[in-house]
Every structure is written in structure tokens, then in C-alpha cells.
Amino acid sequence: MxxxxxxxxxxxxxxxxxxxxxxxxxxxxxxxxxxxxxxxxxxxxxxxxxxxxxxxxxxxxxxxxxxxxxxxxxxxxxxxxxxxxxxxxxxxxxxxxxxxxxxxxGQKFGESIDYNGLDDENKALIDLLFSKENIEADMTVxxxxxxxxxxxxxxxxxxxxxxxxxxxxxxxxxxxxxxxxxxxxxxxxxxxxxxxxxxxxxxxxxxxxxxxxxxxxxxxxxxxxxxxxxxxxxxxxxxxxxxxxxxxxxxxxxxxxxxxxxxxxxxxxxxxxxxxxxxxxxxxxxxxxxxxxxxxxxxxxxxxxxxxxxxxxxxxxxxxxxGIEDDKGKLKFDSLGQDAKDKLKLPLSKLYLLDKFVEKSMTELLKSPGHYNGENGITKEFYNADFYKSEFLPFLNYFKEWVDELKTNDISFMPFHDNQQHDSLFDFIIGNQVSKGGLLSRNKATGDILIKSAHKLIKSGELDKEEEESRFIKVFDKVLEEQVNNILN
Structure with a gap:
């Protein structure tokens, strides 16, 4: 254990x-x-x-x-x-x-030590150690x-x-x-x-x-x-x-x-x-x-x-x-020492991409029939249930708030772009540019890649025995790991 x-x-x-x-x-x-x-x-x-x-x-x-x-x-x-x-x-x-x-x-300091109940000698000792403002201090805050x-x-x-x-x-x-x-x-x-x-x-x-x-x-x-x-x-x-x-x-x-x-x-x-x-x-x-x-x-x-x-x-x-490697401007992953970068880069990128996928690509996911593989898939009803709306989405909102706040200080941490759309979803890690396609090149940054990977994993039957909430987390855990590793490598 x-x-x-x-x-x-x-x-x-x-x-x-x-x-x-x-x-x-x-x-x-x-x-x-x-x-x-x-x-x-x-x-x-x-x-x-x-x-x-x-x-x-x-x-x-x-x-x-x-x-x-x-x-x-x-x-x-x-x-x-x-x-x-x-x-x-x-x-x-x-x-x-x-x-x-x-x-x-949750009271005044004097009340917590029973100041008024002390004899004169002990009051005199307390008066030597603490100011009048201390004794009257409200400790509720x-x-x-x-x-x-x-x-x-x-x-x-x-x-x-x-x-x-x-x-x-x-x-x-x-x-x-x-x-x-x-x-x-x-x-x-x-x-x-x-x-x-x-x-x-x-x-x-x-x-x-x-x-x-x-x-x-x-x-x-x-x-x-x-x-x-x-x-x-x-x-x-x-x-x-x-x-x-x-x-x-x-x-x-x-x-x-x-x-x-x-x-x-x-x-x-x-x-x-x-x-x-x-x-x-x-x-x-x-x-x-x-x-x-x-x-x-x-x-x-x-x-x-x-x-x-x-x-x-x-x-x-x-x-x-x-310590950090470079303190010039906004800190990015490459500003950190190797140990910190190794710990943070893949995991934080996964959760950030998941948050952006929910924000920018959920409409495309819900239009896609391959996600609902009968009772072993993830149904549309799941996205209106308490787990998703009352637990998962609020947690992602807290994560988004945290990431946004990290950017605001003089010594700030800003490893991600925040201007992606569905078709440019994978181009989000500063220092790891992903091609968004062009006249003759394939779009390697689109969120459709993540949707197709999720469909493929669901249809494989690997997660058939999982409850729907577990299946949802595990699907994105696996496909995000694969896609973020592709971006970083």
C-alpha cells in the first residue's frame, strides 16, 4: 500500500x-x-x-x-x-x-485569552506582551x-x-x-x-x-x-x-x-x-x-x-x-529548468487542450455521430448531466481562471497561446508551432483530429466496461496524451 x-x-x-x-x-x-x-x-x-x-x-x-x-x-x-x-x-x-x-x-484576542477575567498581575503581564490594539483585535478575519x-x-x-x-x-x-x-x-x-x-x-x-x-x-x-x-x-x-x-x-x-x-x-x-x-x-x-x-x-x-x-x-x-533558466519577459516552458519543464509540459498542455477543446470544438463533437457508439459510447444526455455540468465544467473554469491569472504578474507564466479556434486548436504551445494548413498542405492543427481519435478509441471496445463518466475521462486522457506528445515531438 x-x-x-x-x-x-x-x-x-x-x-x-x-x-x-x-x-x-x-x-x-x-x-x-x-x-x-x-x-x-x-x-x-x-x-x-x-x-x-x-x-x-x-x-x-x-x-x-x-x-x-x-x-x-x-x-x-x-x-x-x-x-x-x-x-x-x-x-x-x-x-x-x-x-x-x-x-x-472567531472572536477578539482579549476574549480568547479571557483578558477581563484575569487578576491584576496577569493583566499587567499581558499588557507588557501585547498592545491595546492586539487585545482588541478581531480575529474573525x-x-x-x-x-x-x-x-x-x-x-x-x-x-x-x-x-x-x-x-x-x-x-x-x-x-x-x-x-x-x-x-x-x-x-x-x-x-x-x-x-x-x-x-x-x-x-x-x-x-x-x-x-x-x-x-x-x-x-x-x-x-x-x-x-x-x-x-x-x-x-x-x-x-x-x-x-x-x-x-x-x-x-x-x-x-x-x-x-x-x-x-x-x-x-x-x-x-x-x-x-x-x-x-x-x-x-x-x-x-x-x-x-x-x-x-x-x-x-x-x-x-x-x-x-x-x-x-x-x-x-x-x-x-x-x-531557479529558472531565463527570467526575460513572460515565463514559458523553456524558461524553466529541465526538471520543472519535464514535470509540467505534457500534463499542463493536456489539460489546457482539453479546456480549449470543450470551449472551441464541442459543437463539432456533438454534430459527429461516431461519438455515440450505442450504450458503450458517450451519449448527448451525458453533456446535460450533473457530472459534466456541475463538476467537470466548473473545474475547467477554475483551471482557466488559474491559467489566466498566472499571466497577470510582473513575473508571470504564459506558456500557451489563447487565440485558437477549432481549426487551429493544436497550435497552442508557445515554442511548438503546428501547421494550420494552406493551399497545398494538410491542416495538422484542427480539432477534428482529436474527435476522430476519440471515435476510434470508443469503437475499439477497449472502454466498454467503464461507466459513462469514467469512459469520458479515459477517452480524453488517452487521446490527449497521444496528440500532445505528437505536438511536442
């Missing part, structure tokens, strides 16, 4: 990196032969956070598609599960949508750049029902990866506290010994965006403080984490470009555009699981950075 990878995503950055990882898994990127399942766990006190809820919806749609797709395909081929699904228990207080509940986060508050509240996560179920479901050989930012409040405080608890062997917690000895990797994000000035001099999040907070956090990490070798691999990444995000303290308004460094974070997770044997034998924290 293969192992599980638990991915803790802390704060808004954690949610966005998990989103990037989900897009890679949907496209067919694999973790490693030793791992066949990802268990995402999002830790964010701002339960209404736009980034968190978008990622949670993406994960649930992925799950539903992967379940219907069945086994032995690359598209949606890696299992993603919640803690509830691992324990197979119907516990009413256990989150089943990838969110980790945090006791006391997170810690708003105050790791000193977050460190107190997040220390309670080990007492939660979710942490109990995480511990119960952990097996020998499972691994852990932690995503956080280093310049805010939630990630900067949550990462060292979570790591400390994971490395503590507590006899009162089941499997604590296994967890404390497991392979643990982490990525911490240096500043990679700024929040725009909303002409409000009293705003609680100020990007002018980001680098100071990052420097202070790294100094703490040095003696609390690296000198103790409590982490196997540490990745760090940032972007000095001036990417401005709309000012938002949290809730639904906090929905940042995707950034290439979040995709690089997903690649760090893949690197971690690939190199676990070497990382846990050294007893020294390995420090890794992400």
Missing part, C-alpha cells in the same frame, strides 16, 4: 499553493510511486476567506471527478481525501471540507499580520478534533509538508508551532512517535506581493512591514528550527517585483490572483516526495531555492 502525503496549508498563501498543486494533479502530474494520496488540511482562522473557500470548492470538485473517473488514468489520477474520509467516521464536529477548525479564532497573536491562538490546534483524527490516521511511511508565508500573521506563527507539535512525541496521542520521526518538508514564502494603498491611513495590513517581519521570522527559524534540525527540507521563495493586490483584511474579499511562485511551491512538494529517502538520512535541514 502506498503512502499518504499530508499537506498543511496555513493562511491564504497555503490555500493558493494547494490550489496550484490540485491543478497539477488534475492534469496528470504524479507525486511519486511511493505516494498515491494527498490529504490537504487548510489552517486559517478566517473561515470566510475567499482564497480558502475557492480552494475548498476546487478540491471537492476534483474529488467528485476523480471518484467517477476510476482507476488507471493520469487525468485526475491521484486520490485526494479529507480526514473524515480517512477515518470513515461520521463525526458531526469533524470538518469534511478540508478546513481545520481553530478554537477561539485572521491575525492581520500579527504573529504574536497567532502564536497564542494556533497553539491550541493540537487539542482539536481534526488534529486527533490526523494523528489517528497517520501510518509509518506517511509524510508531511507545510506551506506558509513568513511575512504575515497566520503563516509566520502557525508554521513553527505546528512543526514543534509534530516533532513532539506525546504518549497521549496515537501514532505520535511515528509522526515525530516522519519526513517533514516545508516552504515559507518571502514577500511576493504588496497590498495596494486604499487611502486609509488606519489600515491594519501594511506591506511596508513585510520585509521586516520576514527578516525577524527567519532569524527565529534559524535557532528554533534549522539549528535543531527539526525539519528535513526547507524551501523558500519570493518575488521582488511590484505585484499589487487589492487591499483586503480578509473574508470573501481576500481572493488574490494566482502567482507563478505558488506553482513553484507545488513543484517543491513534488521535489520533496521524490527525494525523501536522501533527506531523512542526513539529519541536517536541506535548504532549497527555486
Amino acid at each position: 502506498a503512502n499518504k502525503l499530508y499537506v498543511f496549508g496555513i493562511g491564504g498563501t497555503g490555500s493558493r499553493v494547494i490550489k496550484a498543486l490540485t491543478m497539477l494533479l488534475a492534469s496528470g502530474v504524479k507525486l511519486d510511486e511511493k505516494f498515491d494520496m494527498v490529504v490537504p488540511i487548510i489552517i486559517d482562522p478566517d473561515t470566510a476567506n475567499g482564497d480558502l473557500n475557492r480552494t475548498a470548492d476546487i478540491l471537492m470538485k476534483y474529488q467528485n471527478i476523480a471518484y467517477k473517473a476510476g482507476e488507471d488514468n493520469t487525468l485526475f489520477g491521484t486520490k485526494i481525501k479529507t480526514l473524515t474520509q480517512l477515518t470513515n467516521e461520521n463525526l458531526p464536529n469533524l470538518s469534511n471540507n478540508f478546513k481545520f477548525s481553530i478554537d477561539g479564532s 485572521g491575525f492581520k499580520g500579527n504573529p504574536n497573536i497567532g502564536s497564542v491562538v494556533l497553539n491550541k490546534i493540537v487539542d482539536s478534533q481534526e488534529y486527533h483524527e490526523f494523528s489517528n490516521s497517520f501510518n509509518e511511511g506517511d509524510a508531511i509538508f507545510i506551506i506558509s508565508s513568513i511575512f504575515g500573521g497566520t503563516g509566520a506563527s502557525g508554521f513553527p508551532l505546528l512543526l514543534k507539535n509534530l516533532r513532539t512525541n506525546d504518549a497521549n496521542r496515537l501514532n505520535s512517535d511515528k509522526i515525530s520521526r516522519s519526513a517533514i518538508g516545508a516552504i515559507s514564502y518571502l514577500p511576493y506581493f504588496k497590498v495596494s494603498d486604499n487611502n486609509n491611513n488606519e489600515k491594519e495590513i501594511d506591506s511596508a512591514t513585510f520585509f521586516g517581519k520576514a527578516k525577524a521570522a527567519l532569524s527565529y527559524y534559524k535557532h528554533a528550527i534549522f539549528n535543531n534540525n527539526s525539519l528535513d527540507v526547507f524551501y523558500h521563495i519570493g518575488d521582488k517585483a511590484n505585484n499589487n493586490m487589492k487591499y483586503a483584511e480578509g473574508k470573501a474579499d481576500q481572493k488574490n490572483k494566482a502567482h507563478f511562485v505558488e506553482l513553484a511551491g507545488a513543484l517543491a512538494i513534488l521535489d520533496f516526495v521524490k527525494n525523501i529517502p536522501s533527506s531523512i538520512q542526513s539529519n541536517v535541514t536541506a535548504i532549497k531555492e527555486f
Whole structure:
């Protein structure tokens, strides 16, 4: 039995990196032969956070598609599960949508520590450690750049029902990866506290010994965006403080984490470009555009699981950075190092082509009778059913949104053309031009090639025993793989 990878995503950055990882898994990127399942766990006190809820919806749609797709395909081929699904228990207080509940986060900080109930001596101590603004801080939208508050509240996560179920479901050989930012409040405080608890062997917690000895990797994000000035001099999040907070956090990490070798691999990444995000303290308004460094974070997770044997034998924290071959203009596949390019080029191209096929060629497909091979084909009714309209199409829309957002930053990622039509469908990878035909040449870019290949596979009978949803995914999984390989070669 293969192992599980638990991915803790802390704060808004954690949610966005998990989103990037989900897009890679949907496209067919694999973790490693030793791992066949990802268990995402999002830790964010701002339960209404736009980034968190978008990622949670993406994960649930992925799950539903992967379940219907069945086994032995690359598209949606890696299992993603919640803690509830691992324990197979119907516990009413256990989150089943990838969110980790945090006791006391939905109130003011002073209320969470019962400030008004303290005696005078303890109040005086609290007043020394925290400002009046800290004590009055409303935590319903997170810690708003105050790791000193977050460190107190997040220390309670080990007492939660979710942490109990995480511990119960952990097996020998499972691994852990932690995503956080280093310049805010939630990630900067949550990462060292979570790591400390994971490395503590507590006899009162089941499997604590296994967890404390497991392979643990982490990525911490240096500043990679700024929040725009909303002409409000009293705003609680100020990007002018980001680098100071990052420097202070790294100094703490040095003696609390690296000198103790409590982490196997540490990745760090940032972007000095001036990417401005709309000012938002949290809730639904906090929905940042995707950034290439979040995709690089997903690649760090893949690197971690690939190199676990070497990382846990050294007893020294390995420090890794992400590099690119060429940073001129918009990043393309050829801008990346060979390992990253090998991981991304075929899978992302497949899912992008599938999205464009649905957008540009579905009319031609539905006019084509060869697609409906009796009860063993794909019927027209399929395209009006819930699986296609409520799960598959919305997921593709999320993918399209993600790809489009990656183009918008100073350091952006734009490997695809986006001006194809049905007759030029295959000419979409920048650097891999495909002939669209002419007076004397054959059109090698038309979507008709994909339609004919799908018909041929359906008529072969190879997928006759599959349910219609599984047949749909497997047909396009196979024919897209063939056609994209032809384009790349």
C-alpha cells in the first residue's frame, strides 16, 4: 500500500499553493510511486476567506471527478481525501471540507485569552506582551499580520478534533509538508508551532512517535506581493512591514528550527517585483490572483516526495531555492529548468487542450455521430448531466481562471497561446508551432483530429466496461496524451 502525503496549508498563501498543486494533479502530474494520496488540511482562522473557500470548492470538485473517473488514468489520477474520509467516521464536529477548525479564532484576542477575567498581575503581564490594539483585535478575519497573536491562538490546534483524527490516521511511511508565508500573521506563527507539535512525541496521542520521526518538508514564502494603498491611513495590513517581519521570522527559524534540525527540507521563495493586490483584511474579499511562485511551491512538494529517502538520512535541514533558466519577459516552458519543464509540459498542455477543446470544438463533437457508439459510447444526455455540468465544467473554469491569472504578474507564466479556434486548436504551445494548413498542405492543427481519435478509441471496445463518466475521462486522457506528445515531438 502506498503512502499518504499530508499537506498543511496555513493562511491564504497555503490555500493558493494547494490550489496550484490540485491543478497539477488534475492534469496528470504524479507525486511519486511511493505516494498515491494527498490529504490537504487548510489552517486559517478566517473561515470566510475567499482564497480558502475557492480552494475548498476546487478540491471537492476534483474529488467528485476523480471518484467517477476510476482507476488507471493520469487525468485526475491521484486520490485526494479529507480526514473524515480517512477515518470513515461520521463525526458531526469533524470538518469534511478540508478546513481545520481553530478554537477561539472567531472572536477578539482579549476574549480568547479571557483578558477581563484575569487578576491584576496577569493583566499587567499581558499588557507588557501585547498592545491595546492586539487585545482588541478581531480575529474573525485572521491575525492581520500579527504573529504574536497567532502564536497564542494556533497553539491550541493540537487539542482539536481534526488534529486527533490526523494523528489517528497517520501510518509509518506517511509524510508531511507545510506551506506558509513568513511575512504575515497566520503563516509566520502557525508554521513553527505546528512543526514543534509534530516533532513532539506525546504518549497521549496515537501514532505520535511515528509522526515525530516522519519526513517533514516545508516552504515559507518571502514577500511576493504588496497590498495596494486604499487611502486609509488606519489600515491594519501594511506591506511596508513585510520585509521586516520576514527578516525577524527567519532569524527565529534559524535557532528554533534549522539549528535543531527539526525539519528535513526547507524551501523558500519570493518575488521582488511590484505585484499589487487589492487591499483586503480578509473574508470573501481576500481572493488574490494566482502567482507563478505558488506553482513553484507545488513543484517543491513534488521535489520533496521524490527525494525523501536522501533527506531523512542526513539529519541536517536541506535548504532549497527555486531557479529558472531565463527570467526575460513572460515565463514559458523553456524558461524553466529541465526538471520543472519535464514535470509540467505534457500534463499542463493536456489539460489546457482539453479546456480549449470543450470551449472551441464541442459543437463539432456533438454534430459527429461516431461519438455515440450505442450504450458503450458517450451519449448527448451525458453533456446535460450533473457530472459534466456541475463538476467537470466548473473545474475547467477554475483551471482557466488559474491559467489566466498566472499571466497577470510582473513575473508571470504564459506558456500557451489563447487565440485558437477549432481549426487551429493544436497550435497552442508557445515554442511548438503546428501547421494550420494552406493551399497545398494538410491542416495538422484542427480539432477534428482529436474527435476522430476519440471515435476510434470508443469503437475499439477497449472502454466498454467503464461507466459513462469514467469512459469520458479515459477517452480524453488517452487521446490527449497521444496528440500532445505528437505536438511536442
